[in-house]
Amino acid sequence: MSAPTVLVVDDHQLFRAGVKAELDGLVEVVGDAGSVEDAVPAILAREPDVVLLDVQMPGGGGVEVIRQVLRSRPAQRFLALSVSDAAEDVIAIIRAGARGYVTKTISTPELADAVRRVADGDAVFSPRLAGFVLDAFAGSLPAQVDPELDQLTTREREVLRHIARGYMYKEIALRLGISAKTVEAHVSAVLRKLQLSNRHELSRWAVERRLVE
Amino acid sequence: MTGVSVQRAQPALRREPEGAVIGGVCAGLARRFGIPPLFFRIAFLAASVGGLGIGLYALAWLLMPGEGARGRLALRLPGGRASWQVAAGMALLVGAVLLLFRQWGIWIGDALVWPVVLAAVGAALIWRQSSPAPGHRGPAAIRLPPDALGRIALGAALVVGGGLVFLYLNDALAPARDVILAMVVILVALSLILAPFWLRLGRHLAEERGERIRSQERADIAAHLHDSVLQTLALMQKRADDPRAVAGLARRQERELRAWLSGGRPPGSEATLAAALEAAAAEVEADHGVPVDVVAVGDAPLDTGAEALVAAAREALVNAAKFAGGPISVYAEATPGHLQVFVRDRGPGFDPDAVPDDRRGLRESIVGRMARHGGRATVHTGAGAGTEIELTLEAR
Numbered sequence: 001m002s003a004p005t006v007l008v009v010d011d012h013q014l015f016r017a018g019v020k021a022e023l024d025g026l027v028e029v030v031g032d033a034g035s036v037e038d039a040v041p042a043i044l045a046r047e048p049d050v051v052l053l054d055v056q057m058p059g060g061g062g063v064e065v066i067r068q069v070l071r072s073r074p075a076q077r078f079l080a081l082s083v084s085d086a087a088e089d090v091i092a093i094i095r096a097g098a099r100g101y102v103t104k105t106i107s108t109p110e111l112a113d114a115v116r117r118v119a120d121g122d123a124v125f126s127p128r129l130a131g132f133v134l135d136a137f138a139g140s141l142p143a144q145v146d147p148e149l150d151q152l153t154t155r156e157r158e159v160l161r162h163i164a165r166g167y168m169y170k171e172i173a174l175r176l177g178i179s180a181k182t183v184e185a186h187v188s189a190v191l192r193k194l195q196l197s198n199r200h201e202l203s204r205w206a207v208e209r210r211l212v213e
Numbered sequence: 214m215t216g217v218s219v220q221r222a223q224p225a226l227r228r229e230p231e232g233a234v235i236g237g238v239c240a241g242l243a244r245r246f247g248i249p250p251l252f253f254r255i256a257f258l259a260a261s262v263g264g265l266g267i268g269l270y271a272l273a274w275l276l277m278p279g280e281g282a283r284g285r286l287a288l289r290l291p292g293g294r295a296s297w298q299v300a301a302g303m304a305l306l307v308g309a310v311l312l313l314f315r316q317w318g319i320w321i322g323d324a325l326v327w328p329v330v331l332a333a334v335g336a337a338l339i340w341r342q343s344s345p346a347p348g349h350r351g352p353a354a355i356r357l358p359p360d361a362l363g364r365i366a367l368g369a370a371l372v373v374g375g376g377l378v379f380l381y382l383n384d385a386l387a388p389a390r391d392v393i394l395a396m397v398v399i400l401v402a403l404s405l406i407l408a409p410f411w412l413r414l415g416r417h418l419a420e421e422r423g424e425r426i427r428s429q430e431r432a433d434i435a436a437h438l439h440d441s442v443l444q445t446l447a448l449m450q451k452r453a454d455d456p457r458a459v460a461g462l463a464r465r466q467e468r469e470l471r472a473w474l475s476g477g478r479p480p481g482s483e484a485t486l487a488a489a490l491e492a493a494a495a496e497v498e499a500d501h502g503v504p505v506d507v508v509a510v511g512d513a514p515l516d517t518g519a520e521a522l523v524a525a526a527r528e529a530l531v532n533a534a535k536f537a538g539g540p541i542s543v544y545a546e547a548t549p550g551h552l553q554v555f556v557r558d559r560g561p562g563f564d565p566d567a568v569p570d571d572r573r574g575l576r577e578s579i580v581g582r583m584a585r586h587g588g589r590a591t592v593h594t595g596a597g598a599g600t601e602i603e604l605t606l607e608a609r
Contacts, residue, residue, distance in 0.1 A: 131544070161546070165555045166544070
């Protein structure tokens with residue numbers, strides 16, 4: 001398989017240069033952009049497999065980029081990359097449509113691996129994101145919920161806990177006695193629930209970030 | 214997770230020029246209480262039959278600040294020709310109402326009412342001038358444009374004239390025994406003239422105080438950045454040849470800055486399990502130069518059991534940092550009655566049975582400590598698979 005194409009969107013020029021240098025040879029960086037206005041046309045023109053997207057930027061941030069791009073290119077895949085630890089930022093960008101979230105301190109091989117997984121259509125959860133999701137789906141549920149969307153299965157919870165504990169997908173598969181593909185399927189299912197669920201905590205975060213009216 | 218309900222602040226009581234029929238009083242009241250302005254308008258009209266409503270309305274107009282206006286005492290009329298038209302209209306209205314009252318016999322006496330009306334008009338002219346356009350600052354605002362000076366002179370003349378007319382009508386000008394009364398009237402007139410300037414001076418002082426507080430805050434932030442971030446950056450440049458030290462410095466600074474940005478608890482006041490684990494991780498990270506990531510789901514108060522749990526986790530962290538190196542993952546899960554902490558490294562792993570007896574770390578500080586507090590510690594390890602210490606504590 002050829003290396004996936006990547007476009008880097010970040011308002012820090014130094015960081016963009018660093019990521020490009022780091023990923024050189026591991027994936028194909030086809031371009032970069034430093035603002036929301038530059039990013040949208042660049043993504044639509046280059047059609048990269050994956051957009052590496054900074055969460056916090058002036059003019060709406062990564063969430064705004066995702067919204068504008070998905071309008072004309074619904075299949076575009078995004079991987080959020082951030083220094084932010086705030087749960088609402090992370091949940092907001094995932095609910096907007098990003099397929100994963102990693103922190104900027106991630107090591108180069110792990111970042112390249114994450115890009116490849118997102119390019120393949122899988123979801124990428126950092127330990128911290130897994131923690132946020134477990135937190136958001138914890139606790140009692142209001143009366144009328146859709147258990148399909150508003151609750152995690154025991155298996156999904158178990159997979160997330162392992163991610164939060166620092167295990168890689170392969171190690172999780174080994175420990176739970178399932179295939180790596182099944183682990184990925186569980187994570188993708190969690191991502192879908194995260195994006196579609198109406199759970200109170202998620203809705204609150206979404207409202208606060210003005211994702212829904 | 215605690216639900217935060219944001220209470221909407223009620224809108225302040227202000228006149229509303231946008232929805233105004235006369236002065237925006239009813240629109241302002243309606244906005245404040247969330248009732249259609251029509252009700253207030255009908256109420257004022259009804260009250261006006263006895264004359265009371267008009268007085269109340271005028272009073273409300275004077276006392277309610279306009280939308281975004283600075284002074285509540287100032288009648289803020291539109292500038293230019295319209296201003297004079299409105300003023301003339303107001304004068305005619307007030308005159309008509311006064312004549313009406315006089316006709317009805319609700320009247321104190323010509324000798325008092327007319328001078329007071331005269332003085333009030335003069336005062337209104339001056340008060341209006343005393344609300345300067347935004348942007349005027351400091352002593353420069355004391356100097357007024359020429360047309361404003363003219364208005365103030367006219368206002369002052371009206372106030373003094375009103376006072377003199379009052380004195381004349383009460384036969385108080387000629388007799389010397391009424392000098393005291395004259396003094397009082399003049400003092401009242403003077404305070405009417407000077408009060409706006411004093412008010413403005415007070416306002417400027419308040420503004421300056423606000424500005425001082427802001428610059429103080431800026432200075433605090435600058436001082437903090439200097440003590441922390443700039444110092445760390447300098448250290449990093451000095452030790453650029455030691456990547457491990459540089460990474461350690463960067464991580465420590467990152468932690469410190471994050472804590473500060475999030476409203477910063479001072480160190481040593483960690484009252485919850487998650488905060489205490491974070492603090493322990495930060496310490497181990499600083500002491501051993503190994504990155505430690507903490508993920509916590511839920512939280513619990515730091516009672517004796519939780520304290521023991523943190524101490525055991527800290528010991529596990531130190532072991533991992535010494536024998537495995539980084540990175541180390543800490544995962545804590547707190548549900549009612551059940552606390553669990555995982556400490557995981559990616560080192561070579563070890564055989565727990567092969568640990569010599571004189572190494573008390575694992576046996577005493579982790580397994581023994583957990584057992585004493587009614588919990589348990591499990592070690593998952595194997596050659597090449599890293600090590601994970603699982604600490605569990607059930608509430609008794």
